[in-house]
Amino acid sequence: xxxxxxxxxxxxxxxxxxxxxxxxxxxxxxxxxxxxxxxxxxxxxxxxxxxxxxxxxxxxxxxxxxxxxxxxxxxxxxxxxxxxxxxxxxxxxxxxxxxxxxxxxxxxxxxxxxxxxxxxxxxxxxxxxxxxxxxxxxxxxxxxxxxxxxxxxxxxxxxxxxxxxxxxxxxxxxxxxxxxxxxxxxxxxxxxxxxxxxxxxxxxxxxxxxxxxxxxxxxxxxxxxxxxxxxxxxxxxxxxxxxxxxxxxxxxxxxxxxxxxxxxxxxxxxxxxxxxxxxxxxxxxxxxxxxxxxxxxxxxxxxxxxxxxxxxxxxxxxxxxxxxxxxxxxxxxxxxxxxxxxxxxxxxxxxxxxxxxxxxxxxxxxxxxxxxxxxxxxxxxxxxxxxxxxxxx
Amino acid sequence: xxxxxxxxxxxxxxxxxxxxxxxxxxxxxxxxxxxxxxxxxxxxxxxxxxxxxxxxxxxxxxxxxxxxxxxxxxxxxxxxxxxxxxxxxxxxxxxxxxxxxxxxxxxxxxxxxxxxxxxxxxxxxxxxxxxxxxxxxxxxxxxxxxxxxxxxxxxxxxxxxxxxxxxxxxxxxxxxxxxxxxxxxxxxxxxxxxxxxxxxxxxxxxxxxxxxxxxxxxxxxxxxxxxxxxxxxxxxxxxxxxxxxxxxxxxxxxxxxxxxxxxxxxxxxxxxxxxxxxxxxxxxxxxxxxxxxxxxxxxxxxxxxxxxxxxxxxxxxxxxxxxxxxxxxxxxxxxxxxxxxxxxxxxxxxxxxxxxxxxxxxxxxxxxxxxxxxxxxxxxxxxxxxxxxxxxx
Numbered sequence: 001x002x003x004x005x006x007x008x009x010x011x012x013x014x015x016x017x018x019x020x021x022x023x024x025x026x027x028x029x030x031x032x033x034x035x036x037x038x039x040x041x042x043x044x045x046x047x048x049x050x051x052x053x054x055x056x057x058x059x060x061x062x063x064x065x066x067x068x069x070x071x072x073x074x075x076x077x078x079x080x081x082x083x084x085x086x087x088x089x090x091x092x093x094x095x096x097x098x099x100x101x102x103x104x105x106x107x108x109x110x111x112x113x114x115x116x117x118x119x120x121x122x123x124x125x126x127x128x129x130x131x132x133x134x135x136x137x138x139x140x141x142x143x144x145x146x147x148x149x150x151x152x153x154x155x156x157x158x159x160x161x162x163x164x165x166x167x168x169x170x171x172x173x174x175x176x177x178x179x180x181x182x183x184x185x186x187x188x189x190x191x192x193x194x195x196x197x198x199x200x201x202x203x204x205x206x207x208x209x210x211x212x213x214x215x216x217x218x219x220x221x222x223x224x225x226x227x228x229x230x231x232x233x234x235x236x237x238x239x240x241x242x243x244x245x246x247x248x249x250x251x252x253x254x255x256x257x258x259x260x261x262x263x264x265x266x267x268x269x270x271x272x273x274x275x276x277x278x279x280x281x282x283x284x285x286x287x288x289x290x291x292x293x294x295x296x297x298x299x300x301x302x303x304x305x306x307x308x309x310x311x312x313x314x315x316x317x318x319x320x321x322x323x324x325x326x327x328x329x330x331x332x333x334x335x336x337x338x339x340x341x342x343x344x345x346x347x348x349x350x351x352x353x354x355x356x357x358x359x360x361x362x363x364x365x366x367x368x369x370x371x372x373x374x375x376x377x378x379x380x381x382x383x384x385x386x387x388x389x390x391x392x393x
Numbered sequence: 394x395x396x397x398x399x400x401x402x403x404x405x406x407x408x409x410x411x412x413x414x415x416x417x418x419x420x421x422x423x424x425x426x427x428x429x430x431x432x433x434x435x436x437x438x439x440x441x442x443x444x445x446x447x448x449x450x451x452x453x454x455x456x457x458x459x460x461x462x463x464x465x466x467x468x469x470x471x472x473x474x475x476x477x478x479x480x481x482x483x484x485x486x487x488x489x490x491x492x493x494x495x496x497x498x499x500x501x502x503x504x505x506x507x508x509x510x511x512x513x514x515x516x517x518x519x520x521x522x523x524x525x526x527x528x529x530x531x532x533x534x535x536x537x538x539x540x541x542x543x544x545x546x547x548x549x550x551x552x553x554x555x556x557x558x559x560x561x562x563x564x565x566x567x568x569x570x571x572x573x574x575x576x577x578x579x580x581x582x583x584x585x586x587x588x589x590x591x592x593x594x595x596x597x598x599x600x601x602x603x604x605x606x607x608x609x610x611x612x613x614x615x616x617x618x619x620x621x622x623x624x625x626x627x628x629x630x631x632x633x634x635x636x637x638x639x640x641x642x643x644x645x646x647x648x649x650x651x652x653x654x655x656x657x658x659x660x661x662x663x664x665x666x667x668x669x670x671x672x673x674x675x676x677x678x679x680x681x682x683x684x685x686x687x688x689x690x691x692x693x694x695x696x697x698x699x700x701x702x703x704x705x706x707x708x709x710x711x712x713x714x715x716x717x718x719x720x721x722x723x724x725x726x727x728x729x730x731x732x733x734x735x736x737x738x739x740x741x742x743x744x745x746x747x748x749x750x751x752x753x754x755x756x757x758x759x760x761x762x763x764x765x766x767x768x769x770x771x772x773x774x775x776x777x778x779x780x781x782x783x784x785x786x
Contacts, residue, residue: 006399006499051636057459066450066459066479068638069775079659081636082776083487084479086459094476098491104498106399107634241500243444243474245461266472382462383475 004274005104009238010228011389012110012221013042016351018183019216019339021120027062028074031116034217034344035075038112042221043231049221050108051081055095055115056343057088062118071114088378089290090243091115092218092346093385097241099222109227114219115348117341121215145292146210148251148380150202153295155258157204159310164204166313167294168195171208173322174291174330178337180323180364185214185339195294209294214339218347220354225392233392236354239371240271240388248382259310261381264303268375268386272305275388277371280305284327285369286356288349290377290384291334300375301329304386323364331356331364346385349374353389397667398497402631403621404782405503405614406435409744411576412609412732414513420455421467424509427610427737428468431505435614436624442614443501444474448488448508449736450481455511464507481771482683483636484508485611485739486778490634492615502620507612508741510734514608538685539603541644541773543595546688548651550597552703557597559706560687561588564601566715567684567723571730573716573757578607578732588687602687607732611740613747618785626785629747632764633664633781641775652703654774657696661768661779665698668781670764673698677720678762679749681742683770683777684727693768694722697779716757724749724757739778742767746782 015037017030025033031054039046054071056064064070068082085095092115099113157163172192178184190208198206228235244266250256268280277283289304291297301312306327315321321329332338332352335345353372355361374387408430410423418426424447432439447464449457457463461475478488485508492506550556565585571577583601591599621628637659643649661673670676682697684690694705699720708714714722725731725745728738746765748754767780 004499006497065481065641065772067481067771067776069641069772072638072776073640073642078639079637079655081490081663082480082638083491083636086477086479087475088458088460097474098476098495101498101500102491102494104399104500105494106397106497107494243476244472245465245475246471247466248458248462249466262472270474378460379458379462383460383465 007104008225009100009103010223010225011236011238011350011354012044012223012228012231013038014220014351014354015041016183016218016348017216019214019341020185022215023121025215027059027064027116027118028070030215030217031071031074031114034219035112035114038219038221044110044221046075046077048110049077049112050110051102052077052112052114053083053085053095053099055085055091056117057086057091087383089292089342089345090376090378090383090385091343092348093374093376093387094243096220096347096350096387097243097385100238100241103222103224110221110223112219113222113347114217115344115346116217117343118215119213119341146202146205149293149295150205152258152299153204156295159259162313164196165192166298166316167209168192169316170291170294170297171195171336173316174334174336177323177331177364178333181332181338184333184337185212186337205293205295211292211335212339214341216339216341216344216348218344218351220347220350234358235392236357237390237392239390240275242267242270242386245383248379250382251380260299260303261377261384263381263384264300264375264377267384268304271386271388277388281327283371284373285371286331286353286366287327287329287373287375288332288334288352289329289375291330291336292340296377297329304373304375323366328366331361331366346374346376350387350389357389357391400497401618402493402496403616403618404629404631404743404747405437405616405621405624406431407613407744407747408434409576409611409741410609412607412734413578415608416514418608420452420457420509420511421463423608423610424464424467424507427612428505428507431612431614437503437614439468439470441503442470442505443503444495445470445505445507446476446478446488446492448478448484449510450479450484480776482685482735482738483769483771483776483778484736485741486767486769486780487636489613489740489743489780490636490778493631493634496615496617503614503616505612506615506740507610508737508739509610510736511608512606512734539595539598542686542688543598545651545692546597549688552652555706557589558585559691559709560602561585562709563684563687563690564588564729566709567727567729570716570724570757571726574725574731577726577730578605579730598686598688604685604728605732607734609732609734609737609741611737611744613740613743627751628785629750630783630785632783633668635660635663635779638776641772643775644773653692653696654770654777656774656777657693657768657770660777661697664779664781670781674720676764677766678764679724679746679759680720680722680766680768681725681727681745682722682768684723684729685733689770690722697766697768716759721759724754724759739767739769743780743782750782750784
């Protein structure tokens with residue numbers, strides 16, 4: 001029967017660079033740093049890896065090529081299978097998914113999943129994905145990420161009668177978590193007032209409602225659970241791997257509500273089914289979700305089943321998703337404060353959830369988390385990946 | 394034990410557009426045509442596909458995005474998992490490989506592998522991959538595909554004492570095969586004299602030593618063999634899936650010979666091991682190999698084990714690889730005459746080998762072929778994929 005992997009898949013080790021403005025580090029330097037840390041964490045020699053999957057949405061921003069070769073060159077990992085995966089902001093989690101499927105297939109025992117992106121030291125037309133929609137019929141009509149998510153915020157305010165404060169509290173929470181994370185891009189507290197007074201990017205979203213664009217890389221070593229067990233008892237189990245790819249034309253659909261994203265719902269449905277999760281809000285202990293803008297995190301809560309439609313903002317108001325709350329979200333600062341190198345973000349989430357499940361998250365450690373979730377959303381809510389990870393059974 | 398798939402994987406159907414200058418067909422039109430033909434061949438409803446892998450090296454040349462969404466939009470195949478794979482000229486076969494691994498993992502029963510590329514109706518800087526090496530330190534130093542393979546030809550001539558004639562015979566053979574293929578880009582006979590008098594691209598390679606740049610798409614429906622058996626007795630078995638990714642810095646290596654490509658050798662070693670092929674020149678009945686230039690096909694023969702080093706040219710001189718020979722190569726015209734839309738080429742080869750193994754190749758049918766090979770090579774011999782397909786056991 002389709003729908004379940006033939007093997008229980010495990011994460012044996014993870015690595016992550018600091019995210020930020022790495023003007024002195026190339027694409028390959030960042031990849032190497034993340035891969036070396038993951039190998040050390042997994043206690044494996046890089047030469048023992050049998051294959052790799054690398055996620056990078058725009059490697060050419062860093063002068064690299066859209067193939068596996070830049071990774072081979074960076075790691076000295078040559079003549080082995082390396083696949084390059086690209087899926088906008090879901091690139092990292094889809095890269096991880098393909099690595100897991102490959103191990104479950106029986107072809108490989110021990111592989112690398114890695115995401116790398118340089119966003120900062122590119123020309124002005126490349127920075128911030130300004131030319132992301134080259135060739136798109138709406139490029140001249142202002143359909144950018146901020147304007148799209150601003151429309152979602154407007155609609156949310158209109159439908160559910162809230163104002164900007166709950167959104168601002170998402171930023172305050174994630175910045176606070178970022179201060180507890182030495183790898184985060186933005187390690188400073190901000191106040192509700194800071195957000196409310198911050199300049200508009202696309203009204204009602206301000207600069208402080210928006211994620212940081214960052215350079216960075218993150219990696220995971222993937223193997224079978226029966227092999228991982230012999231290496232470390234605190235390996236992490238891959239419980240669910242959802243991916244749902246829709247259309248960027250969703251915004252033309254008269255039924256598109258601007259209040260929820262079906263790809264998130266579908267990817268979550270797949271991942272929950274595989275993981276046997278029936279009530280996510282009761283069973284998921286921690287989550288890393290796609291907070292490209294503050295409104296997105298609130299919509300994510302609803303799409304992921306953490307809250308009913310129209311009530312996601314209450315999780316922020318009630319502190320449910322803060323550190324110490326019942327379901328802490330973006331404990332590492334999220335895209336908002338950790339930063340967002342597109343291809344790396346999904347694997348950065350995997351890194352954080354693994355550290356939390358292993359009780360190695362330091363000052364931001366959540367108590368006794370057993371099941372964690374990672375979620376990335378790409379385009380105008382066009383595609384999403386959801387990954388569920390757990391402690392060994 | 395790693396190295397073998399847990400399930401026997403099968404191809405249930407294939408589709409391929411004509412290759413050429415499709416100025417009136419977009420990226421999505423070509424994808425849809427190939428996918429519909431593959432579904433009809435497999436007798437499956439597109440809605441029954443559970444996931445897709447799409448290979449496209451430069452979708453933005455066609456104004457498309459570097460994600461799974463353009464495929465979702467083209468096929469109306471929405472909210473399902475779609476991964477975009479990129480690996481230069483090995484993109485198509487790597488896309489197919491990932492689809493096969495995914496089915497073997499148990500997660501999916503029935504998936505689509507598709508490759509699509511538009512090469513022709515782009516601006517002058519995009520055509521022919523002129524800007525392929527953006528950011529590469531050698532871009533200003535003439536390190537282009539023709540100049541690189543011209544160096545290989547010079548070296549081959551010097552080491553083995555041949556001239557241009559065997560290379561020209563590769564072009565004559567592949568053009569002849571192309572005349573038997575209604576989907577080929579270049580359907581016309583050429584003579585040895587035509588090649589010898591053709592203008593230089595990079596001496597000693599002429600225009601007629603060089604592949605066509607084309608628009609096109611090709612697709613395969615992948616499933617488990619136990620399921621395929623119930624649908625059609627002439628399903629095709631996936632016997633080996635090799636991928637070897639090296640470095641584009643190989644040309645700086647003092648030991649690099651310009652006479653062979655280690656990624657081809659390694660990818661072939663992997664695929665042969667999986668397929669149980671011990672003597673490829675005796676066991677492989679037909680092959681589609683990467684003939685981006687005529688010299689490349691001759692080097693491929695040696696790297697794939699069809700001939701000893703320095704003797705590949707004899708297979709052409711002796712007619713071994715012609716239709717009617719002992720090991721026909723590029724029966725459909727190859728890159729040379731069928732054309733080369735990068736992301737599609739590997740799956741175009743799968744299409745041809747499947748048709749040959751099913752005895753459905755029309756006027757170019759090879760007698761009783763039971764085991765076939767597909768091979769693509771990317772960059773300056775930097776990476777390669779080898780796929781072995783066979784009739785059911």
